Amino acid sequence: MSLLATLARLEAVRSGRAEPLATVLHRHLAERPMVVVPLAAAGETGAPLAVMLGRDRERPRLLTVPQPLDRERRFAFLADLADELLPYLESFGEAVEVLTRETKDSATGEKTEVSRELCLDAPQLIVPNRGGVELLGLLGRSTRFRRTAEDPDPGPYPAPARVPLLGRWLTHLRERAQVPGSSLLLAATDLLGRHWATGQSTLEDQHLGALLAWIDPPAGLTGAEAALRAETGRDARGQLLCPPAGPATDPLFDSGLLAPAIIRYDAARQPAGPGGPPPAGQREQLLARERDIDALLESVLTPVWDQLWQSLELLRRLPPAAHLPDRWTGDRWSYTAHRDRLAAGEPPQPVRDDAVTAARKLAQREREQTTVGVQEALDDPLAMAEHRLAGEALAGVVTGVEPAYDTSGRTPRPRPLVTVRTADRPHAEPGTELHRAGGPSSQRAELVSVGEPRGSVTVRLVSGMGRKKEPEPGSVPEVGEHVCFTLFELTARQSAPLPEPEDTPWTHGGPPGPHPSAAAPALQEEADR
Amino acid sequence: MTPLSPAPSPPDGPGAEADRAVAAILEATLHGAERGTVVDSPPGAGKSTLVVRAARELVGAGERLMIVAQTNSQVDDLVDRLATAAPELSVGRLHGSDAAPDPAALRHPNVLASTKAGDLLGQSVVVSTAAKWQWVQQVEPWRHAIVDEAYQMRSDALLAVARLFERALFVGDPGQLDPFTIVGTEQWAGLSYDPSSSAVVTLLAHNPRIVPHRLPVSWRLPATAAPLVSAAFYPYAPFRAGTGPGDRLLRMRAAGDGSAVDRVIDIAAESGWGLLELPARHTVRTDPEAVRAVARIVRRLLDRRGSCSSERGESALTADRIAVGTAHRDQAAAVRAALTGLGVPVGGAEGVTVDTANRLQGREYDVTVVLHPLSGRPDATAFHLETGRLCVLTSRHRHACIVVARAGIAELLDEHPSTEPLRLGVTVKFPDGWEANHAVLAHLSEHRAVTRGRAG
Numbered sequence: 006m007s008l009l010a011t012l013a014r015l016e017a018v019r020s021g022r023a024e025p026l027a028t029v030l031h032r033h034l035a036e037r038p039m040v041v042v043p044l045a046a047a048g049e050t051g052a053p054l055a056v057m058l059g060r061d062r063e064r065p066r067l068l069t070v071p072q073p074l075d076r077e078r079r080f081a082f083l084a085d086l087a088d089e090l091l092p093y094l095e096s097f098g099e100a101v102e103v104l105t106r107e108t109k110d111s112a113t114g115e116k117t118e119v120s121r122e123l124c125l126d127a128p129q130l131i132v133p134n135r136g137g138v139e140l141l142g143l144l145g146r147s148t149r150f151r152r153t154a155e156d157p158d159p160g161p162y163p164a165p166a167r168v169p170l171l172g173r174w175l176t177h178l179r180e181r182a183q184v185p186g187s188s189l190l191l192a193a194t195d196l197l198g199r200h201w202a203t204g205q206s207t208l209e210d211q212h213l214g215a216l217l218a219w220i221d222p223p224a225g226l227t228g229a230e231a232a233l234r235a236e237t238g239r240d241a242r243g244q245l246l247c248p249p250a251g252p253a254t255d256p257l258f259d260s261g262l263l264a265p266a267i268i269r270y271d272a273a274r275q276p277a278g279p280g281g282p283p284p285a286g287q288r289e290q291l292l293a294r295e296r297d298i299d300a301l302l303e304s305v306l307t308p309v310w311d312q313l314w315q316s317l318e319l320l321r322r323l324p325p326a327a328h329l330p331d332r333w334t335g336d337r338w339s340y341t342a343h344r345d346r347l348a349a350g351e352p353p354q355p356v357r358d359d360a361v362t363a364a365r366k367l368a369q370r371e372r373e374q375t376t377v378g379v380q381e382a383l384d385d386p387l388a389m390a391e392h393r394l395a396g397e398a399l400a401g402v403v404t405g406v407e408p409a410y411d412t413s414g415r416t417p418r419p420r421p422l423v424t425v426r427t428a429d430r431p432h433a434e435p436g437t438e439l440h441r442a443g444g445p446s447s448q449r450a451e452l453v454s455v456g457e458p459r460g461s462v463t464v465r466l467v468s469g470m471g472r473k474k475e476p477e478p479g480s481v482p483e484v485g486e487h488v489c490f491t492l493f494e495l496t497a498r499q500s501a502p503l504p505e506p507e508d509t510p511w512t513h514g515g516p517p518g519p520h521p522s523a524a525a526p527a528l529q530e531e532a533d534r
Numbered sequence: 535m536t537p538l539s540p541a542p543s544p545p546d547g548p549g550a551e552a553d554r555a556v557a558a559i560l561e562a563t564l565h566g567a568e569r570g571t572v573v574d575s576p577p578g579a580g581k582s583t584l585v586v587r588a589a590r591e592l593v594g595a596g597e598r599l600m601i602v603a604q605t606n607s608q609v610d611d612l613v614d615r616l617a618t619a620a621p622e623l624s625v626g627r628l629h630g631s632d633a634a635p636d637p638a639a640l641r642h643p644n645v646l647a648s649t650k651a652g653d654l655l656g657q658s659v660v661v662s663t664a665a666k667w668q669w670v671q672q673v674e675p676w677r678h679a680i681v682d683e684a685y686q687m688r689s690d691a692l693l694a695v696a697r698l699f700e701r702a703l704f705v706g707d708p709g710q711l712d713p714f715t716i717v718g719t720e721q722w723a724g725l726s727y728d729p730s731s732s733a734v735v736t737l738l739a740h741n742p743r744i745v746p747h748r749l750p751v752s753w754r755l756p757a758t759a760a761p762l763v764s765a766a767f768y769p770y771a772p773f774r775a776g777t778g779p780g781d782r783l784l785r786m787r788a789a790g791d792g793s794a795v796d797r798v799i800d801i802a803a804e805s806g807w808g809l810l811e812l813p814a815r816h817t818v819r820t821d822p823e824a825v826r827a828v829a830r831i832v833r834r835l836l837d838r839r840g841s842c843s844s845e846r847g848e849s850a851l852t853a854d855r856i857a858v859g860t861a862h863r864d865q866a867a868a869v870r871a872a873l874t875g876l877g878v879p880v881g882g883a884e885g886v887t888v889d890t891a892n893r894l895q896g897r898e899y900d901v902t903v904v905l906h907p908l909s910g911r912p913d914a915t916a917f918h919l920e921t922g923r924l925c926v927l928t929s930r931h932r933h934a935c936i937v938v939a940r941a942g943i944a945e946l947l948d949e950h951p952s953t954e955p956l957r958l959g960v961t962v963k964f965p966d967g968w969e970a971n972h973a974v975l976a977h978l979s980e981h982r983a984v985t986r987g988r989a990g
Binding site: 008183185357358359360361363364367368370371374375395396432433434501502503504508509510511512513514 | 671697715730740741818
């Protein structure tokens with residue numbers, strides 16, 4: 006946590022309300038995202054229990070598994086989920102723009118035009134917290150390899166037709182969610198935590214109700230009081246006033262309400278006697294028991310559903326950051342690429358990445374992490390303030406510009422000295438390279454002195470002033486102008502090329518085998534046994 | 535062959551032991567059945583000397599050689615050493631267009647620098663960073679490579695450069711800082727080729743027949759330090775000091791003034807270790823009192839005209855032979871500012887080196903002053919507990935190491951046992967940072983000077 010974030014938390018403790026950490030919205034928010042609140046059953050990792058989802062706050066759709074141990078009910082649930090989600094996920098595949106690019110063949114030097122489709126928009130899923138992201142990933146992992154009745158060898162337990170496809174989409178969304186700054190699948194707690202600092206720990210911020218209590222406390226309560234009530238307040242029946250935002254449910258809800266309801270459901274399913282016909286009215290009984298369970302789950306999902314929409318409302322009050330369309334384009338590429346892989350009939354994503362894929366993903370995530378950090382700083386003075394406080398940037402008003410020239414070459418080049426009035430103290434030695442943020446074009450400078458005269462920093466501009474002896478008009482800041490320089494580069498470095506997977510070298514075990522899980526030798530051995 | 539030890543030694547002495555290890559390594563590199571040879575080297579065990587020797591042997595056997603190091607300063611250092619020790623080699627220094635090589639590395643007539651690998655193909659040895667090698671395209675692979683500081687190289691970097699060579703000698707210090715990344719990598723934890731793990735870990739996982747060699751003697755660490763560093767950080771690969779007790783002496787020509795700072799200097803001069811303990815307190819990272827104490831110690835070391843005598847002879851303790859190590863960059867910056875305020879030259883060829891553990895890896899000084907990574911902290915995170923960080927900070931010195939810390943670190947450690955999850959397939963590193971920190975702290979507390987407030 007940065008010093009500024011720590012200070013903001015301390016202020017929040019004192020003021021009793023969350024303090025803003027951002028002046029703009031740093032993540033793309035779709036106009037009508039798909040809001041998804043998934044619940045998992047206790048006792049079995051990744052077993053779905055219920056989901057509330059939809060794009061309209063007034064019309065949530067509830068899907069449940071009345072008996073979470075029943076595989077048939079689970080797959081019926083997943084088939085329903087696929088029916089809800091797939092049309093939405095696939096709806097963005099049609100509208101595209103075509104981008105053409107000229108590429109030069111490195112061998113022949115021949116120029117060819119390559120055109121690619123890019124979907125105009127992409128889906129966006131909002132879940133309450135990181136647990137929700139993980140659960141969707143788990144569902145993806147457990148379903149994308151399932152065989153269906155349409156397979157040549159369906160096996161004894163074929164899954165409904167669209168379930169594996171849903172698994173591939175969920176897997177893709179989960180993968181994309183690991184890329185810093187991406188917005189296809191977002192957790193509300195992450196979104197809120199990026200934009201506000203509460204007076205509690207980051208661990209406590211994972212509780213959506215408590216986090217919202219700090220950001221938007223009910224009238225008459227401080228953030229701390231409201232958060233305490235959200236975490237521990239219970240009604241007369243001993244149930245939480247603010248149910249956890251999933252994927253796990255409250256144990257007291259499980260034992261006090263849900264488990265008895267499931268037992269009653271199971272009892273209603275039992276035939277009266279062995280071999281005998283089902284008693285009259287059993288079907289109605291069963292449906293009634295199912296409705297009981299639905300009502301219970303709805304009662305714990307609805308408060309979370311409302312919290313999610315409240316979160317979106319709070320976030321939408323912030324104006325969007327300037328770089329959002331840029332980063333959303335990356336998400337659109339990601340969506341388009343997955344659409345293309347499905348269309349090309351490629352197999353599902355492997356269980357484990359091979360060496361080259363893993364390295365590529367890591368490189369991409371590191372690049373995006375750098376990019377999102379820089380873009381947030383450029384978009385938001387509060388984000389830049391974190392860097393200034395850490396000695397990685399300086400900002401202030403120009404108090405003096407002194408023309409100077411580099412006369413070492415044939416023609417003199419402009420190297421003006423710019424003095425900035427600022428209390429910032431960059432952690433750098435004279436001679437360190439600086440980068441001008443928010444200038445007319447990319448421009449480098451060199452640190453000349455800090456604190457001489459007191460309360461000011463002097464830098465020497467070394468590029469971005471044109472090719473002539475006198476700098477291009479507008480390229481050198483003027484006295485009175487507000488400027489900002491950073492010690493970090495303003496664009497992420499390109500990643501070095503990696504070999505193709507089939508050229509994996511001996512140091513990394515050579516090319517991966519054909520089997521999807523062949524990348525993990527230990528598991529392969531186990532499977533062979 | 536030039537012996538690795540500075541002086542001839544008896545057959546069971548450290549010099550002979552080291553020479554035997556080196557002979558086995560060179561044999562395996564040139565003629566071994568495996569494509570890779572791995573050498574684990576404790577701090578100051580003659581790793582660079584080994585690299586220079588291996589380079590000479592390989593070129594002597596008619597091979598062309600590429601060398602991969604991890605940072606530009608490591609590359610410059612290696613080029614300088616190679617060119618100095620082996621004038622018969624023609625050395626190529628491959629560098630990036632925005633990273634001009636150090637002039638010290640280019641002053642030799644047998645060194646050629648270029649940004650293009652193609653210009654350097656005629657050189658018998660070409661040296662560059664892993665980051666630069668990754669971009670080299672369309673060249674004939676080298677038959678041999680030496681990978682220096684291989685434990686600091688990430689697996690994904692090796693993946694990108696392995697196409698450039700057929701066989702390789704990997705040399706590194708397993709006790710130093712692991713490579714790091716700014717993003718989460720749990721997804722690949724336990725995979726043999728986890729891209730964020732060290733190159734050597736991946737190499738050994740895929741080539742189980744490679745048995746790492748070991749350099750058994752530290753020529754840098756004095757007899758006062760080697761046993762502690764060996765026991766605390768290398769419990770299963772012990773090493774010994776190349777010099778005996780009394781071979782290294784640090785003397786202050788001017789007497790101390792009785793202050794805690796001077797007392798800790800005297801303790802360290804006497805015993806090789808010193809701990810200046812400030813009152814317990816939770817502080818910001820750049821704890822002004824601790825930073826001031828660090829700066830005062832350096833100032834007094836210089837004022838009191840320290841002098842070092844060792845197997846290399848007698849020399850004055852000058853600013854360039856002192857380093858200050860910290861955990862964070864802002865701490866280093868604060869120390870630099872404090873030193874400048876006290877009129878101590880900082881940086882450059884003649885000033886005191888002030889840097890983070892990451893950047894001090896592979897460097898050597900006469901005296902080091904360390905701001906303890908856990909000083910003043912309310913918590914002990916995995917970053918601050920990392921074994922390698924403390925190992926680097928406490929193993930850079932030839933004479934003495936002085937640690938500055940707030941009281942209460944032992945209690946802090948006890949309140950924060952390691953809680954990192956264990957992952958299947960990931961080799962658990964022993965000792966963990968928690969235990970290593972306790973071991974070092976227990977030893978330091980025997981060499982303690984306590985100050986009650988404003989240091990000095």
